[in-house]
Amino acid sequence: MNRRHLLAAVCLVLLALTAGCFGPGAISSEQLDQEPAEPYQWDTERDVHIAVQTNSAFRAVYNVSGSGENIELFRRDGFGGRNPLNVRAVRYRYPNGTVITGSELEARGGGIDRSREAVTVTFPGDEGGKLAFTAGATPKRFSLPVFVEGSYEVVLPSNRRVDIPIFGSVSPRGSTAEVVDGQTHIRWEEVTSRGITVQYYLQRDIPIFGAIAAVSLVIGLSGAYYYKRQIDRLREMREEMGLDVEVEEKDDGPPPGMR
Template sequence: MNRRLLLALVAFALLAVTSGCLGFGTGDVAAERIDAEPPAEYAWESNATTHIEILESTKFAAVYELNQSEIQLFRRDGFGGRNPLSVEAVRYQYPNGTVVNGTEIRARGGAVRQNRDVTTIALPSDAPPGGGGHLAFTSSGSPKRFSLPTYVEGSYEIVLPPDRSIDAPIIGQARPGGYDKSVEDGQVHLYWPDEEVGQNVDTISVQFYLERDLYVFAGIFALFGAIGLGGLFYYRRQIEALRKQREEMGLGVQTDDGDDGPPPGMR
């Protein structure tokens, strides 16, 4: 078999496996994942429809108030497709306050499964008709950036890890706009009311930084500034030395001998 053809087949196989086209990683999510202990206590009492706390471990804990019997969780891949969101520590809270884990959700007629496009969580069959209560899970994200589709309509609250901020331009921002910002116990809270997260907003994203990073950036800018000034000073010194050298050699020295008229042949 041609070597290039073999390499192409291997590359295609790897692409198919990693994209889920061959069906690997589909089906029920493992019980040990959905029953795992959450890394932080879920904010069941939040006033927001969706409450997301970003943890220092780069994981995030999400709590959704549902008015639907199931939810599909995914991330966009940048090419118009979707990849299933990896979830763990799944919990459902009934309107009366009872909390059950992922295995109990299944035992009561619900589901936690994934295919090559989405992770689907269906509420227990004894949940209120049309949904109700709160669904919580934990997933992973990036160290200094959070981005997730808006799976449900309503208000959103995102809590940053301690000592993080979004105030510095370029390295800090949140989208969409129209949010309220507050600081509670050293953590930044960003809140979007219902009217700011409607049908026209499909993603909420936050880019943040550790506050001590500002001192690092300031030091880097100061260093590059000093290097630039030093280079400019050195360049001017070289130009001045060259000018003096030309003067000593009698080059480039202009003298005024008067006007002797036009050149020969033009008088």
């Protein structure tokens, strides 16, 4: 095998690793069974409860009783494709309240399989239950496909808001927002769209943005005034030099021979 073939083989291996195409078992037991940052909200009245964390992650609890035998977890990329969620701290709760870890879920007949496009979680048994996991999120913008239709609640970290346009927005429409103990709770009674998106801001950012806008306005006005003064000064200099004096041309009629 020459160097070119060896390099191509290495690239294929790296591509396979990053694409997550080693199939079942690609997610380690340590990753599946690690503890979440805070306890999952199992007793929520919503079909889906999502708590956005300050460390660029979120915790989610899905009522999967009516979702069939499995659920696919993924994100959409900018080209119409799908990428698997990097899930961790996976938990499954039976209807009787028993909670098991991700590795216990696999041991009891379920499965957590990662492919190039999604992480597929197969539930143990056919009575349904609730699935919880932790995954990464983008700071100040939470976006996720709708895996389960129904009622939703998204809880933002403390001192985050969505009520000022441009800085904050919520999609799809029809949501309500309420601040409880310093945290914004966004709720939908029914979500059937392809995804939800919440653009939010930190309260202390607003005075900073206001100060930046005020300074920019002062600089802009000062620049406009300076530019106007320069134009006026140039006009005065031209007048002093007689360059702006209009000379009345005498009309002697057509040249000789043309009269």
